[in-house]
Amino acid sequence: MPAFTPAELTAIALSLKVATVAALASLPFGIAMGWLLARRRFFGKALLDALVHLPLVLPPVVVGYALLVLLGNNGVIGGFLMQHFGIGVAFRWTGAALASAVMGFPLMVRTIRLSIESADRRLEQAAATLGATPWRVFRSVTLPLAWPGIVAGAVLAFAKALGEFGATITFVSSIPGETQTISSAIYGLLQVPGGDAGIWRLALVAVAISLLALLASEWLVRRQRDGEPR
Amino acid sequence: MLSLDIVLERGTARSGVFRRHVSIVDSARVIALSGHSGAGKTSVLHAIAGLLTPREGRIEVDGRCLFDRAQGIDLPPHQRHVGYVFQDTRLFPHLDVRRNLRYGRRTNDQTGFAFDDVVALLGIGGLLKRRTAHLSGGEAQRVALGRALLSQPRILLLDEPLSSLDHARREELIPYLQRVRDETALPIVYVSHSVDEVMRLTAAVHALD
Numbered sequence: 001m002p003a004f005t006p007a008e009l010t011a012i013a014l015s016l017k018v019a020t021v022a023a024l025a026s027l028p029f030g031i032a033m034g035w036l037l038a039r040r041r042f043f044g045k046a047l048l049d050a051l052v053h054l055p056l057v058l059p060p061v062v063v064g065y066a067l068l069v070l071l072g073n074n075g076v077i078g079g080f081l082m083q084h085f086g087i088g089v090a091f092r093w094t095g096a097a098l099a100s101a102v103m104g105f106p107l108m109v110r111t112i113r114l115s116i117e118s119a120d121r122r123l124e125q126a127a128a129t130l131g132a133t134p135w136r137v138f139r140s141v142t143l144p145l146a147w148p149g150i151v152a153g154a155v156l157a158f159a160k161a162l163g164e165f166g167a168t169i170t171f172v173s174s175i176p177g178e179t180q181t182i183s184s185a186i187y188g189l190l191q192v193p194g195g196d197a198g199i200w201r202l203a204l205v206a207v208a209i210s211l212l213a214l215l216a217s218e219w220l221v222r223r224q225r226d227g228e229p230r
Numbered sequence: 231m232l233s234l235d236i237v238l239e240r241g242t243a244r245s246g247v248f249r250r251h252v253s254i255v256d257s258a259r260v261i262a263l264s265g266h267s268g269a270g271k272t273s274v275l276h277a278i279a280g281l282l283t284p285r286e287g288r289i290e291v292d293g294r295c296l297f298d299r300a301q302g303i304d305l306p307p308h309q310r311h312v313g314y315v316f317q318d319t320r321l322f323p324h325l326d327v328r329r330n331l332r333y334g335r336r337t338n339d340q341t342g343f344a345f346d347d348v349v350a351l352l353g354i355g356g357l358l359k360r361r362t363a364h365l366s367g368g369e370a371q372r373v374a375l376g377r378a379l380l381s382q383p384r385i386l387l388l389d390e391p392l393s394s395l396d397h398a399r400r401e402e403l404i405p406y407l408q409r410v411r412d413e414t415a416l417p418i419v420y421v422s423h424s425v426d427e428v429m430r431l432t433a434a435v436h437a438l439d
Contacts, residue, residue: 126320128307129279130334130381137308140333144324 008198010177011185012205018093018181019161022101023154026108030153033105034112035138055167056106064170067099071171095172096179100161108157111217115149116142152220159213163206182206231257232385232417236287236297238273249285258434260411260418264425265438271421272317274438275387278419279314280307291385292417313383313416317390319374321362327373328358334381342382343414351413352376352406368399372406379410385417386410392427404430 004012037049055063071078072090081087089095119142127137143150165183174184186202189195233255240248250270254261263271276282278289278296283304289297296305321330331345331354349355352372357365365373371391378386391407392400411418411431422428428435 122316122318122320123322125281125307126314126316127322127333129281129310129312129314130377131308131311132333133308134306141322 004201005198007176008185008202011180011182011202014093014096014177014179015162015181015183016209018097018100019158021094021097022104022161023108023158025097026101026105026157027150027154030105030108030112030157031143031150033109034116034150034153035142037109038113038116052109053106055103060103060164060166061170063102064099064167067095067102067167067171071095071098089172091172091175091179093172093178096168096181097161099167099171100164101157103164103167104157104160107160108153111153111156112146112150115146115153118149119145148220148223152217155213155217155220159210159217162209162213231259231292232261232419233288233290234274234278236274236277236284236289238270238277238282239285240273252438254436256434256436258432259415260420260432260434262420262422262428262432262435263438264422264428264435267423269438271423271438272389275314275389275419275421278310278385278387279312280305280310294384311382311384313378313381313386315371315374315378315386315388315391317393319370321365321370321374321377323362325362326358327354327360327362327365330362330373331358331377331380334377343379345380348376348379351409366399367395368403371395371403375406375410379414379416383416385419386414388418388420390422392422400427407431 033052037045037052068075068090070076071081073079073082073088075090078088078090089098123141123145124137127141128134132140162181163183164181165187168179168181169184169187172179174180174188176185180188182202182205186199186206189198189202235253235255236251238250238252240250250273252270252274254263254274263274265271273282277284278291280296284297284299286299287297288295288299295301295303296310297303321327322333325333331349349358352375354369354372354376357369357373362370362373371394375388375391388407392403395403408431410416418432420428420431425435
């Protein structure tokens with residue numbers, strides 16, 4: 001198999017960058033949402049739960065279009081940000097990270113929620129009687145106990161972001177060097193004659209990275225289930 | 231001095247609400263609650279610690295009000311200064327013994343129990359670097375007791391500290407409990423289903439039924 005072309009290497013590097021930023025930037029929100037759904041009872045919880053899961057079942061192109069309408073440079077929120085702060089994510093790699101973060105969010109929240117639910121509440125009670133504020137209980141007991149699941153959730157979101165195609169290409173198109181990820185590069189190669197060798201190379205890279213990420217995630221979840229301390 | 235007059239409720243409207251009125255006013259420093267299992271002994275400790283909210287009533291420790299339904303007072307657990315030794319110890323599995331003991335330290339509190347004194351009192355100096363999963367039942371109870379003391383509590387709650395131990399281990403732990411009773415000035419509420427057991431620590435026994 002011949003070596004990668006510079007364009008392919010650019011797409012691979014960009015994919016890794018987009019997926020890493022998507023997973024890490026959405027992690028605080030994923031932890032907050034996972035905790036909210038695991039530990040709190042409030043009005044509208046079922047609706048919030050459904051909203052979080054929406055990207056999992058909606059056609060990705062609909063999610064991409066929604067992002068375009070909301071955050072495009074003429075969008076409801078995007079227009080405001082562009083006008084007043086000069087910040088825009090449309091057709092930028094940050095937009096690709098945002099789109100894939102939204103698509104991976106349900107997977108991340110599901111995993112984190114489960115791990116927080118399995119963190120022993122009796123230990124949280126014990127911490128409270130020892131004088132720990134709710135925030136300290138969360139940081140020093142809940143978070144460490146749920147940690148393997150949280151890492152697994154981030155890895156899943158990373159793997160999902162790596163494979164994201166529909167929402168990303170709808171929202172930020174496929175601009176080489178800026179928003180052309182492995183997925184959209186493969187799609188681009190499908191449109192031109194003689195692109196098969198490139199498709200194979202990129203597809204194998206995608207399989208390899210996703211497989212590694214999923215194996216890492218499985219391993220972390222199993223470690224937590226066996227109660228092996230960190 | 232414990233003054234407690236509360237109504238506890240358990241269950242739901244569907245399963246049937248189970249109501250219980252508990253009233254304990256006792257000036258003895260060490261008080262024991264005894265009664266068969268299911269008599270609500272642990273619920274009373276949970277109510278004192280703020281882990282369970284009584285339907286009605288008032289809880290006062292040494293003149294300090296922790297809960298008063300009528301006045302709308304309900305201190306959160308972390309502000310109650312209660313040293314709770316749980317039946318199942320509830321040691322933190324992700325921390326070693328030393329960090330478990332230090333978990334409840336209050337930085338602005340120089341008075342009260344010193345780390346080395348508590349470690350010596352309970353004979354747990356050799357365990358400090360151990361993981362909690364590798365402690366025996368008696369060792370875990372002593373560490374839980376030390377952790378509660380080092381949180382500088384104003385009352386100590388002991389929930390069946392001997393129930394998970396075999397006879398020999400019980401005889402081993404009782405002297406430590408007696409030392410805590412004799413060498414500290416802490417009010418203690420001791421819960422046990424066995425009257426014989428509590429009589430070795432106090433004569434102020436209240437029966438719940």
